[in-house]
Every structure is written in structure tokens, then in C-alpha cells.
Amino acid sequence: MxxxxxxxxxxxxxxxxxxxxxxxxxxxxxxxxxxxxxxxxxxxxxxxxxxxxxxxxxxxxxxxxxxxxxxxxxxxxxxxxxxxxxxxxxxxxxxxxxxxxxxxxxxxxxxxxxxxxxxxxxxxxxxxxxxxxxxxxxxxxxxxxxxxxxxxxxxxxxxxxxxxxxxxxxxxxxxxxxxxxxxxxxxxxxxxxxxxxxxxxxxxxxRMFEQEYRIDNATKTHYKLPFKVEYVFYGIGEYARVLIKDKDYLITDDNTLIFHSPPNVLIDCYAGAAWPERFTIAELQKRRKETETINKWDSQYQLHSKPVTETRLDPSKLQRYDAFPEVRLANKEISCWLGETQIVGAIAYWDCSLGKIGSDASALNLVLTDADGNLFWQFAESMTGELAEFGTNNKIIGGQVQQVRDLVVKYNIPCVVVETKGSGGFVPPILRKALQGTGCAIRECHVSTNKQKRILDALEPPLLSGFIWAHKNVLDGPAIEQMRNFNPEYTNQEDDYIDSLAGAILQTPVRICKKIGNSENNQDNNTWRPNNTSYEVKTDY
CATH class of the missing domain: 3.40.50.300 (P-loop containing nucleotide triphosphate hydrolases)
Known part of the structure; x- marks a missing residue:
């Protein structure tokens, strides 16, 4: 030199x-x-x-x-x-x-x-x-x-x-x-x-923040922190947000973080921002929302080389419910309710398999949504047997597509998304025939992205942000064990149910707008999704 x-x-x-x-x-x-x-x-x-x-x-x-x-x-x-x-x-x-x-x-x-x-x-x-x-x-x-x-x-x-x-x-x-x-x-x-x-x-x-403290699942209202917090993040992904001091939480003189009620989600606390003039609260919230997984946030902003096996789809973070969707008719309008929660959208996702030895389960998942964006995992079912069984006049009388039809009618499912890779390529025409007269639509979806990444991107943000609920029957079924054992490093593992669930979440929302069932029994006014109809109202001031 x-x-x-x-x-x-x-x-x-x-x-x-x-x-x-x-x-x-x-x-x-x-x-x-x-x-x-x-x-x-x-x-x-x-x-x-x-x-x-x-x-x-x-x-x-x-x-x-x-x-x-x-x-x-x-x-x-x-x-x-x-x-x-x-x-x-x-x-x-x-x-x-x-x-x-x-x-x-x-x-x-x-x-x-x-x-x-x-x-x-x-x-x-x-x-x-x-x-x-x-x-x-x-x-x-x-x-x-x-x-x-x-x-x-x-x-x-x-x-x-x-x-x-x-x-x-x-x-x-x-x-x-x-x-x-x-x-x-x-x-x-x-x-x-x-x-x-x-x-x-x-x-x-x-690092983006010099000091950090994580609460994996904030189930309490009071947390003693090792430093004076300046930023509090709620969740990860599209559900994430930066909490506002004195509105969403309080900080005492002894650095105790206080919530009005337990958030029951992942909470990140930070202090010592490296570049606050450029990375404002609004910018940080935008980046947090657009970061798919918590490990990606940790690696790209806090510079931790996180083991991918630490990213677990912990079933304990699912919120339990036991209600079934109910279609109601009131004031000549149809609506759908899950207990006291009005449902405004739903999607069923079918990752079809022909049941060969060593193949995945033929998994069908139903995910409902409310106006606040909560996801309700209603069922995770496996279709069994032949794809279709035919009777006289080539009429479908059984098989997997008939099982799908039964669930469509039972749960008023407005749309079934069929994954068309592999054996799913010729399923849609047969399913359309099976669903004739129900009013249920069929949408084809070809998936080419990495399966492990797709599962993490779809499930981890709502899971860590407290936005995903699961019916008690789901919690007692085989899908939960797949969540618990899921390892993103393995390409060969039992993940058919959660792969189908990921597909349903990624396809959400689909707004429900029809009464499902036999077409001859449908009424003219069969919309139960909240609509955006305009009305003229006379006023006299």
C-alpha cells in the first residue's frame, strides 16, 4: 500500500x-x-x-x-x-x-x-x-x-x-x-x-436493534424486561404491527411491560435502533408485515443464523373452537355464522392423491374467514378409495369426488380449489360432474414453488400472530401431529394435511355468495355473504 x-x-x-x-x-x-x-x-x-x-x-x-x-x-x-x-x-x-x-x-x-x-x-x-x-x-x-x-x-x-x-x-x-x-x-x-x-x-x-427480547407466546399481562423498550412488535407477516405505547401497552419505571389483556401471540421488544431517521416506525411495520417468517426477520434484520429446525409449527398456538358453520335467513338475507362470529369467506383446498402405496393422503381442508381476517380451520379430511365410482348411465355414485360433494353440501362450500400437479391434472372435469347442481365452483391451481417454504410462508405468520383457530375435530386429528413434527429441512415427510392447509390459506379469501345444495331448492335471494348493495334513503331534516 x-x-x-x-x-x-x-x-x-x-x-x-x-x-x-x-x-x-x-x-x-x-x-x-x-x-x-x-x-x-x-x-x-x-x-x-x-x-x-x-x-x-x-x-x-x-x-x-x-x-x-x-x-x-x-x-x-x-x-x-x-x-x-x-x-x-x-x-x-x-x-x-x-x-x-x-x-x-x-x-x-x-x-x-x-x-x-x-x-x-x-x-x-x-x-x-x-x-x-x-x-x-x-x-x-x-x-x-x-x-x-x-x-x-x-x-x-x-x-x-x-x-x-x-x-x-x-x-x-x-x-x-x-x-x-x-x-x-x-x-x-x-x-x-x-x-x-x-x-x-x-x-x-x-443489527437493526442493539437490544432485543422475545416473548414467544405472551400469555400474561406483565413482563419484566432487561432494558427500557422502545419498539414493541406484535406477530409476524401480514398480521404484524408495531404496538403503540400508552394505547396498546404501558411501560413502568422498572421496565415492566404491561398489556391490558394477554396478547397470546409472539411479541418482540427492541431498543437501540441503528438508523431511526431512515427506518421509521411506519417503515419498520411495513417490512415486518412483508417478512414471511420470524426466522427470516431474525436473520435479515437481527443477523442471527437461525437453525431452520427452530421454526416449528407449534400446534399449541392454535386457538380452539367447537362450533360448526350455520347458514341463517333473516330479513330476506342469508348469512353464515360460526357461533357468534359472522363468516364472510371460505376456501376448500383439495390436494388429490389416488391412494397408491407410499403416496400422500388425498387431503381436503376447509378454512373460513371473518371480517377481521381471522382464519378458522374447520376440517382436515382424507378422501379415500377410487377417484370416482360410476353406476348406470355413467352416473357418479361413489369415490373421492362423491365424498367431496357430501362435504360441499354439508358445509355450504362455495369453491373447491384443486391442486393440479401430478394426478390432480385430470381431477377437475370429474369433480365438476360430481358437483353438478350444487352451485359450487371449481378452481384449478398449479403449484411449482418449494413445498417446505410454501408451508412456512402460509402457516407461520397467522400462527405466531394469533389469527388462526382450529376446530376441536382438527385438533384431535392427524394434521396436528404433522404440524408438530414438521421440519423444513426434510423433503420427504408426512405433511399432506398441512400442505393442503397452506394451499387453502394462500388462496384465501374467497367470498361466499351462493346457497350451496341442489339447484332446484335454491331461492332467488341466496347470497349470505355481506354485500355492497347501495340503497336510497329519504331523509327529512
């Missing part, structure tokens, strides 16, 4: 660029800049999503070439395209920073040289994806910018392949002076960041 005393530090270089760009620089960026300049040869920078780490890294690269034009960097990300973004950003800094505007020499996006570079074979900056071939290259520094992502960590095979590529960097770096930098957020329980830290790496970890 150059010993020229006139060269400025990276922090000064960054602040000059920030002033030119009109940025307000938070203290966490100052901390990151100082650490990047003085870190050890093996280093890990973990910082939360939205931190701006790749932007800072591009300015750092420009400073490296300013400080020493012979410096060579191999920059790798999860794909070539992402790596090229940092390459372009670094070029932009070089061409426009007041200290480096004449430093860029020649080259494209993948590799290019600065003036003063003395290696025509190895570029000043070589940017490629982590799975690309870099054998034969030489560098002063290897950068791994968000190389760990869901696509390369979901299986042990993918994780092993990623580590094999990372090991190649050891043979690329110059002896004794070579540097390795890992920068990003963890995406798996077996994170490369933890493994690198265990090797003695110099680590800087900047």
Missing part, C-alpha cells in the same frame, strides 16, 4: 463522496468505513437489510485504487449480474469523485484497469458470480458480497458447493498480504459468516 502522507483515509474519502451525493451519513456508516480500512486480513461485515453495504463497498473499492493503483480486487456476489452492479458503481465513483476522476483507464464491466496498474493479465477489478470460474486469477483482495442467498443454501448439497467455490479464493490471493472480506446477511442456520468467524475472522455486526 502507498505510504504517501497526502492520501486521505477511507472515511474522509467516503465523506467527500457523500457530500457530493447529498447524503446524510449516519454513525453506523462512519463505523463501517473506519472498520473497512483497518480490519484484519480475514473479515466479516454483517449488517441488516437496507444498510447500504454494497454502496459503501463500491466507494471503498474506489478508495483502494486511489490509495494504491496496483491493488487488485476480485469481487464476487451470488450471480454475475449482481456482481456487475458493484463494478458499475465503483466505476461511477472513480469517474466522478474529486480525488479519482482521472484514474479509470480501460475495460468493460466484468474486468477493468486503472491508471498505474502494473498487471496486464489480472484486472484492477474482476467481478463475477460466486459460481463462476476464477481459477488462474490473482488478487490482493477477494470480496464476497451477499454470496449467501436462499438459492444456494436451501440444501446441504448447495451449501457444500458454495463453500467449495469460496475455498478456491485461498489459492488466488497473494501470499501473506492477501485479504478476504465477507459482507452480507445470513440466510441459513449453517452460515458461512459463522464459519468464518469461528476461524478467527475480524467481525463487525450492526
Amino acid at each position: 502507498s505510504t504517501d502522507k497526502d492520501k486521505v483515509s477511507f472515511l474522509a474519502f467516503f465523506l467527500l463522496w457523500a457530500k457530493r451525493q447529498g447524503w446524510q451519513v449516519p454513525l453506523i456508516h462512519v463505523k463501517a468505513c473506519d472498520w473497512l480500512e483497518h480490519r484484519g486480513d480475514l473479515a466479516v461485515l454483517r449488517c441488516f437489510r437496507g444498510f447500504g453495504k454494497s454502496t459503501i463497498l463500491a466507494v471503498y473499492n474506489a478508495w483502494r485504487f486511489y490509495d494504491d493503483p496496483t491493488y487488485r480486487i476480485i469481487h464476487q456476489s451470488e450471480t454475475d449480474r449482481t456482481a456487475y452492479k458493484t463494478s458499475r458503481d465503483t466505476q461511477n465513483v472513480l469517474k466522478n469523485h474529486p480525488l479519482t476522476k482521472d484514474l479509470f483507464d480501460y475495460g468493460g464491466i466484468e474486468q477493468w484497469w486503472v491508471k498505474g496498474a502494473n498487471d496486464s493479465r489480472n484486472a484492477s477489478l474482476f467481478s463475477v458470480g460466486i459460481l463462476s470460474n476464477v481459477t488462474g486469477s490473482r488478487a490482493n483482495e477477494c470480496q464476497n458480497d451477499d454470496v449467501e442467498v436462499p438459492n444456494n443454501t436451501t440444501t446441504q448439497e448447495a451449501r457444500d458447493k458454495l463453500r467449495e467455490r469460496l475455498d478456491e479464493q485461498t489459492h488466488i490471493l497473494l501470499p501473506e498480504i492477501g485479504k478476504k472480506l465477507f459482507i452480507g446477511t445470513p440466510h441459513t442456520h449453517d452460515s458461512i459468516y459463522d464459519r468464518t468467524e469461528a476461524k478467527g475472522a475480524d467481525c463487525l455486526t450492526i
Whole structure:
């Protein structure tokens, strides 16, 4: 590295660029800049999503070439395209920073040289994806910018392949002076960041919140906290929200958190926000709602490499009920009630199986919804036998489709969604024939996403947020054991009931608008879903 005393530090270089760009620089960026300049040869920078780490890294690269034009960097990300973004950003800094505007020499996006570079074979900056071939290259520094992502960590095979590529960097770096930098957020329980830290790496970890305390299931009204709470989060996913002090909860002088009544959901308490000017309460609530699972929140914002097996679908978080849906006629309008709760929507989801040895159960689930978005898991039934049994005149007299029809009529189901992968592809036409005269619609659904991820994304947010109820018959059935034993790492496990339940939840809501049964018995006014009809009303003031 150059010993020229006139060269400025990276922090000064960054602040000059920030002033030119009109940025307000938070203290966490100052901390990151100082650490990047003085870190050890093996280093890990973990910082939360939205931190701006790749932007800072591009300015750092420009400073490296300013400080020493012979410096060579191999920059790798999860794909070539992402790596090229940092390459372009670094070029932009070089061409426009007041200290480096004449430093860029020649080259494209993948590799290019600065003036003063003395290696025509190895570029000043070589940017490629982590799975690309870099054998034969030489560098002063290897950068791994968000190389760990869901696509390369979901299986042990993918994780092993990623580590094999990372090991190649050891043979690329110059002896004794070579540097390795890992920068990003963890995406798996077996994170490369933890493994690198265990090797003695110099680590800087900047979380969204410095202090954290979790109540997995808040069944009490009073909780003594180890710090003075500033943010209280309720649940996760679409049901999540940031609670309001003095309205939703109270805090005493001795740091006791008090609720008016037990929330009976997951509660997260935080303090010491890293960047409150940018991540306001409204922004945090939006991000919390759009985060599908609590492990994803923990990894992307609190930077915990959570074991995926900790994400359990705990049946004890289901709220029990014993009512059956009842269709009522009053004032010439039909409505549906579950006890004293009016139901405004429902969905039945059928993951069909032909009952072959070793195949999944042919699972049909019914999920009801109320106006507040609560989910009521009414039944999880297994259809058995042949798909259809035919009598005279090709009339359906039995089989799985007849069992579905019986449940459709019994529960006034307005729509059955049929999963069409595998054997389900030819089920809809036969089911339509079986349901003739009921008024029940059939919708086809082709599923191609990862099943374990789909189950977690659908079930965990309402489960942890207290929005899912289960009928007593469901709680006594085989679906509950599948929830209890579910492990997202396993691809071969008994999960047919909860897979069907996930499909029903992901398809919700479907608004119910018909009286189900035999068409000849239907009345003209058969709508029991609350409608949006307009009325003219005379007033006399």
C-alpha cells in the first residue's frame, strides 16, 4: 500500500463522496468505513437489510485504487449480474469523485484497469458470480458480497458447493498480504459468516436493534424486561404491527411491560435502533408485515443464523373452537355464522392423491374467514378409495369426488380449489360432474414453488400472530401431529394435511355468495355473504 502522507483515509474519502451525493451519513456508516480500512486480513461485515453495504463497498473499492493503483480486487456476489452492479458503481465513483476522476483507464464491466496498474493479465477489478470460474486469477483482495442467498443454501448439497467455490479464493490471493472480506446477511442456520468467524475472522455486526427480547407466546399481562423498550412488535407477516405505547401497552419505571389483556401471540421488544431517521416506525411495520417468517426477520434484520429446525409449527398456538358453520335467513338475507362470529369467506383446498402405496393422503381442508381476517380451520379430511365410482348411465355414485360433494353440501362450500400437479391434472372435469347442481365452483391451481417454504410462508405468520383457530375435530386429528413434527429441512415427510392447509390459506379469501345444495331448492335471494348493495334513503331534516 502507498505510504504517501497526502492520501486521505477511507472515511474522509467516503465523506467527500457523500457530500457530493447529498447524503446524510449516519454513525453506523462512519463505523463501517473506519472498520473497512483497518480490519484484519480475514473479515466479516454483517449488517441488516437496507444498510447500504454494497454502496459503501463500491466507494471503498474506489478508495483502494486511489490509495494504491496496483491493488487488485476480485469481487464476487451470488450471480454475475449482481456482481456487475458493484463494478458499475465503483466505476461511477472513480469517474466522478474529486480525488479519482482521472484514474479509470480501460475495460468493460466484468474486468477493468486503472491508471498505474502494473498487471496486464489480472484486472484492477474482476467481478463475477460466486459460481463462476476464477481459477488462474490473482488478487490482493477477494470480496464476497451477499454470496449467501436462499438459492444456494436451501440444501446441504448447495451449501457444500458454495463453500467449495469460496475455498478456491485461498489459492488466488497473494501470499501473506492477501485479504478476504465477507459482507452480507445470513440466510441459513449453517452460515458461512459463522464459519468464518469461528476461524478467527475480524467481525463487525450492526443489527437493526442493539437490544432485543422475545416473548414467544405472551400469555400474561406483565413482563419484566432487561432494558427500557422502545419498539414493541406484535406477530409476524401480514398480521404484524408495531404496538403503540400508552394505547396498546404501558411501560413502568422498572421496565415492566404491561398489556391490558394477554396478547397470546409472539411479541418482540427492541431498543437501540441503528438508523431511526431512515427506518421509521411506519417503515419498520411495513417490512415486518412483508417478512414471511420470524426466522427470516431474525436473520435479515437481527443477523442471527437461525437453525431452520427452530421454526416449528407449534400446534399449541392454535386457538380452539367447537362450533360448526350455520347458514341463517333473516330479513330476506342469508348469512353464515360460526357461533357468534359472522363468516364472510371460505376456501376448500383439495390436494388429490389416488391412494397408491407410499403416496400422500388425498387431503381436503376447509378454512373460513371473518371480517377481521381471522382464519378458522374447520376440517382436515382424507378422501379415500377410487377417484370416482360410476353406476348406470355413467352416473357418479361413489369415490373421492362423491365424498367431496357430501362435504360441499354439508358445509355450504362455495369453491373447491384443486391442486393440479401430478394426478390432480385430470381431477377437475370429474369433480365438476360430481358437483353438478350444487352451485359450487371449481378452481384449478398449479403449484411449482418449494413445498417446505410454501408451508412456512402460509402457516407461520397467522400462527405466531394469533389469527388462526382450529376446530376441536382438527385438533384431535392427524394434521396436528404433522404440524408438530414438521421440519423444513426434510423433503420427504408426512405433511399432506398441512400442505393442503397452506394451499387453502394462500388462496384465501374467497367470498361466499351462493346457497350451496341442489339447484332446484335454491331461492332467488341466496347470497349470505355481506354485500355492497347501495340503497336510497329519504331523509327529512
